[in-house]
Amino acid sequence: MKIVIPGGTGEVGSILARQFHVDGHDVVVLSRSPKESFWRSAGWDGETRGEWVNEIDGADVVINLAGRSVNCRYNEQNRREILESRLKSTRAIGDAIAAAPNPPKVWLQMSTATIYSHRFDAPNDEATGIIGGNEPDAPESWKFSIDVATAWERAATDALTPHTRKVLMRLSILMSPEGGGTLDLLISLVRFGLGGKAGSGRQFMSWIHDRDLVRSVYWLIEHEEISGRVNLAAPNPLPNREFMKILRDACGMPFGLPAFEWQLAIGTFLMRTESELVLKSRRVVPKVLIDSGFEFEFPGWKQAAEDLVRRWRETSR
Numbered sequence: 001m002k003i004v005i006p007g008g009t010g011e012v013g014s015i016l017a018r019q020f021h022v023d024g025h026d027v028v029v030l031s032r033s034p035k036e037s038f039w040r041s042a043g044w045d046g047e048t049r050g051e052w053v054n055e056i057d058g059a060d061v062v063i064n065l066a067g068r069s070v071n072c073r074y075n076e077q078n079r080r081e082i083l084e085s086r087l088k089s090t091r092a093i094g095d096a097i098a099a100a101p102n103p104p105k106v107w108l109q110m111s112t113a114t115i116y117s118h119r120f121d122a123p124n125d126e127a128t129g130i131i132g133g134n135e136p137d138a139p140e141s142w143k144f145s146i147d148v149a150t151a152w153e154r155a156a157t158d159a160l161t162p163h164t165r166k167v168l169m170r171l172s173i174l175m176s177p178e179g180g181g182t183l184d185l186l187i188s189l190v191r192f193g194l195g196g197k198a199g200s201g202r203q204f205m206s207w208i209h210d211r212d213l214v215r216s217v218y219w220l221i222e223h224e225e226i227s228g229r230v231n232l233a234a235p236n237p238l239p240n241r242e243f244m245k246i247l248r249d250a251c252g253m254p255f256g257l258p259a260f261e262w263q264l265a266i267g268t269f270l271m272r273t274e275s276e277l278v279l280k281s282r283r284v285v286p287k288v289l290i291d292s293g294f295e296f297e298f299p300g301w302k303q304a305a306e307d308l309v310r311r312w313r314e315t316s317r
Contacts, residue, residue: 001025001061002028002058003059003060003063004028004029004062005017006044006062007031007065007066007067010069011176011178011180011181012171013029015214016214016217017037018038021039028040028042029041030055032045046085046089056097057101062164063108066093067086068082068086082148083148086148090109091155093109094158094159097159105165108169108220111152111229112170112171113170113172113232114145115146115153116129116131116132117131117135118203119135120204120281123285124283126230126287141276142280167226167227170232170233172207172231172233172284173207174207175209176308178315187251189256190256191251193253194256196256196257198259198279199259202239202281204237204283205239205282207243207304208233209297209298211297231284231285234296234299234301236299238301243301244256246305247305249302249305250305251309261279
């Protein structure tokens with residue numbers, strides 16, 4: 001297959017591109033700053049038509065991951081860049097697919113599980129999940145992420161691509177041994193004795209193992225009956241306090257100091273990010289994947305954490 005990955009230079013894109021390449025597929029990453037790698041790269045600005053549209057024409061799969069990182073402070077400029085980078089790139093991809101004489105069979109569009117409400121009572125699946133933004137116990141500042149996610153999905157849905165199946169991938173927290181990722185940060189906290197619960201510890205953490213991410217993406221490519229919204233999350237989200245306890249056990253750390261909300265506010269400010277990424281309860285389950293017959297290799301966090309920590313140690317030597 002020829003697989004084109006706009007915005008494929010981040011953690012998710014690198015994991016997918018590497019595996020697709022190993023499996024013998026023709027991989028093309030669209031990037032503002034193309035770099036030499038084992039797969040091909042092509043330049044684009046994430047907004048206007050250029051020679052990159054020739055890569056879309058005749059491709060089998062497009063996986064759009066483009067968008068500015070949300071791991072930053074939500075000031076006015078960053079908010080504008082987060083939103084515009086997603087909308088403009090998605091519209092550009094939609095226009096390129098619509099104009100292609102030989103459009104791709106499937107367009108996998110990145111979205112986020114953050115679109116769901118902050119809740120503890122029941123899980124959010126694709127059919128019955130509650131879209132966030134109006135929770136009485138959530139800060140008003142958290143509404144920005146919901147607005148971005150809904151606008152992002154709308155931009156893809158509005159694109160007129162009748163010959164291309166569209167899937168909106170609502171990705172949960174990716175757990176991978178890659179340096180600089182979420183797991184890398186959490187393990188660092190654990191090693192320094194800071195891996196206790198965050199805030200109340202009640203907030204649910206939805207996650208997905210990197211190998212299940214790759215397998216689920218392949219599944220979405222291969223199963224033509226699947227379209228629309230799909231949650232990419234392991235089927236067993238769990239509260240932060242339990243999540244961190246299991247991670248500490250996998251790391252061989254007997255204790256972890258908790259972080260109160262005021263400490264998290266200071267810490268995330270100093271790290272130039274937002275406490276929402278830590279405190280929001282993301283209780284998300286993958287109903288579409290499970291109903292279609294997909295079987296997770298790592299459905300539970302204990303097994304996943306043990307595998308990930310082992311691989312993290314191997315890559316960190």
